[in-house]
Amino acid sequence: MAIDILMPALSPTMEQGKLAKWLKKEGDKVKPGDVLAEIETDKATMEVEAVDEGVLAKILVSDGTDNVAVNTPIAVLASEGEDVSAVASKPAAAPAPSGQPAPVPDMQAEGMTDRSAPVARQGQDVSAPAAPAVITGAAAYSASAEIPEGTELVTMTVREALRDAMAEEMRKDESVFVMGEEVAEYQGAYKVTQGLLQEFGAKRVIDTPITEHGFAGVGVGAAFTGLRPIVEFMTFNFAMQAIDQIINSAAKTLYMSGGQLGCPIVFRGPNGAAARVAAQHSQDFAAWYSAIPGLKVVAPYTAADAKGLLKSAIRDPNPVIFLENEILYGQSFPVPKLDDFTVPIGKARIHREGKDVTIVSFGIGMTYALKAADELAKEGIEAEVVDLRTIRPMDTDTIVASVMKTGRCVTVEEGFPQSGVGAEIVARIMENAFDYLDAPVIRITGKDVPMPYAANLEKLALPSVAEVVQAAKAVCYR
């Protein structure tokens, strides 16, 4: 009985990868545990091991093939004694729900997740071959007074943009250094600090022990003396261990010292839900930090904003909480090719113009907002999508101006509903544009539950495009 060998996933968030190399060739005998092939993503390499015994009858995907979707059959294994040529000539079977071989869990789970687009959560066909998501054209980089007319745009992932931002600032300023778990030799748990150790050395790219509270305090102490640390949290979930140092030491000392002692530090790392990592590893902290005077809180969506805002954050004399998102790391966007591209902290951006309803979001929430705007356009509703980019200080003016134009508003975030960013936006609209509202504002948020593990429940716990569409129609009385 022939067995299909399927493209494995390194993690629940991986959708595709490169089949780098076959280590067995057609006709080779294979025993369980034999390494058949190597696959790669932009972050990691892993070996595909055989689970069954047999003969490698046919290789379906050749060496060096990029963008092989997870669960695509990559080879056929014939049982001992089976007619190899008959097996080989058989058309490839459809991907099975639970294919073989299983991923080899030889790497730290947190570090190894990847996904080029959040489509899996919408329940779409993950086995379809997918090109890297590239958002192009005016929608991708609208507007902007932020870049000169005619600036060349280069496509890069959010991950690369963040890396470049750090590298550029480290070249410029000797007092900038990066510290955190696995940032140096491992090249970053999510490969955001890739290559920094090689360029800047161990003095400025510092692997810390797993000791968030302690190294956050060390970073803050160093910042008090005028150094500019970039403290990477492997995820912001772990920064809860360090939140005392972030709030009581980093955010408050300038005030408590009567303006003497500033704290020029960036705390950065992935925030919010990734995929299938359950409650303790899936939480959006935007609302938490945004409640604290003395902090700035930034949450970019596009690669250009990730780069420009991180550069601004590193230069900022204040503590900046820089909230990234694991799912966005692998997404590609056009980024202005400029020697020194920065984006100002505290300015929202109209990502897509429209006249009928304002959708305000930030970070990964923008993926729902933009897809919903596409859906709404098909029904003749022109949604204006505001990307907050900075949560604190919040750009109330841009939100209010848009709401004054549309008269209707929906907020979108993955965080919890109570006292969330959406709640704050609603309050500001009420305070500043009450008379312009034609309908009550609706908040679309993560549900008021700890994040469940089961795929179906997780999907229910997160916002969906359908919810955003429905809310937008509701405020338009459609």
Place this chain on the structure above:
Amino acid sequence: MAVAARKAGRAGAGSANKTTSTKGSARGAVPNIPQFDKSQDLSSYEDMLLIRRFEEKSGQMYGMGLIGGFCHLYIGQEAVVVGMQMATKEGDQVITGYRDHGHMLACGMDAKGVMAELTGRRGGLSKGKGGSMHMFSKEKHFYGGHGIVGAQVSLGTGIAFANRYRENGNVCLTYFGDGAANQGQVYESFNMAQLWKLPVVYVIENNRYAMGTAVTRASAQTDFSKRGVSFGIPGEQVDGMDVRAVYAAGQRAIEHARSGKGPYILEMQTYRYRGHSMSDPAKYRTKDEVTRMREEHDPIEQVRRRLLESWKLSEDELKAIDSKVREIVNEAAEFATHDPEPDPSELYTDILL
């Protein structure tokens, strides 16, 4: 208790050095207590007296309602910070917890500015926004003044990290108490400091009570000099009531840290005469215990005796020092009483740069 077991300075000034207890020290016996020359005795006397008189005045002003909130007095512990400061050089930093008035004065910060901060006035070192526990001076290399127990340990380790990063040869003195010594981030910091050989001296001021809890009721290991053993950090117990012992130990520790060998722990065995804060009646210990410490081990009285007996100062000369100190304190109190409160517009300044 090593401090209680010791009979310091009974046999006349300067001759009772070897009675200093080092029992239980992680490093074994320390060398004999060095003699101070006259100028060292004089300067340490004056510095300690300033702290004593300042704190007495603070207590008085608290009682008058001029100082609000928490107010943690350093009375009894003066020898620790004064002896340590004598062992530093320009550029070395100091960071501590909330019992910080003495540290600020020892760092040379203006008594008027400290007192006016206690009373929440605009001329306070933090413009009245920080209060007793939150003052800083970049100029004097004093990094606070921190109200969260143990937080200063990671912060001080970070300051030491910056010293190593800049290769400036400075050492950060990081003070904390026997209570803070049980916080988790202390050990996270010990680990990193030794791993990276950071120039930091951890000064554990063991005043025997974490608020109202005696060390024996809160700590499984009451020899705090051993708290770095699992990281390979050397430590020693020091008679924190004898400024000479503190100075000598401080020199050893700072030299160790400055030479690139990494952190060093000094457990200062000391005693606070007052309660944890002004609102603490200190019912958890006997009056006799406090009286015994004051009569037999007072850090200022030890030096005073040496000044009279070894250096043959007259009572009048000592009175002159006392008057000078009182004048500084009275001037500070006067200023802090009459300086206006911060302008209401200050509410919204200094939040961001």
